[in-house]
Amino acid sequence: MDDEASFREFVSARIGRLSRVAYLLTGEHHAAEDLVQVTLIKVARHWRRVVQGGTPDAYVRRALYHEHVSSWRSRRGREVLAADPPERDIGRDESADTVRRIVLRNALARLAPGHRAVIVLRYFEDLSEAETADTLGCSVGSVKSQTHHALARLRVVAPELVELIEDSEVPA
Structure with missing residues (x-):
């Protein structure tokens, strides 16, 4: 080929x-x-x-x-950056998963790009700390601290996601 x-x-x-x-x-x-x-x-x-x-x-x-x-x-x-446009379907009955996705998307948008990248790599891509460090070209320690700071920021900007954040921090 x-x-x-x-x-x-x-x-x-x-x-x-x-x-x-x-x-x-x-x-x-x-x-x-x-x-x-x-x-x-x-x-x-x-x-x-x-x-x-x-x-x-x-x-x-x-x-x-x-x-x-x-x-x-x-x-x-x-x-x-401008404020998000209003939701189009105001009268629509949203499911819990859809609401959570919207809240998560908005919360991610409020993170610094570096913090967002660490969160996406670690929790969406499900990469290890070492793989994340390799992808971002930084040390494992930087990944750990950036993840810690990003999760702390998420707690502030989206307190409704606290149970998701706490679930992700449970040691394996």
Whole structure:
């Protein structure tokens, strides 16, 4: 199989997961689409080397998070966030899971990008502290402290999620 076909097959199999992770990182659909697109363009340029390395999933995951960090570092101080638009279906009966997802999305959006990345990697991607550190290019100690600070911030911005946060801190 040639490189282009191999890359297309890889993207087809993983685009949904990459898009969900990008959305959790950015908090916006358009920004998530842009993040995935820019990341995949950069990965495509080096696809042969990525495949030869034997871990394309890890490489693409790392590239996605590094691109996210690069994008918010370059925008720091220039971007002004607006309040969330009002809910469209005001009279709709929301289930508990839907409400929890909305609260979680809003809470993640209120975290600093680095804290959001640690939370997404540890609890959505279910990576170990070592894998998270490797992906973010930092020490395991940094992952531990960033996770601690991010969970503390979540307790403040979304007290209704405290039981989820406490469940995640139970030692294994």
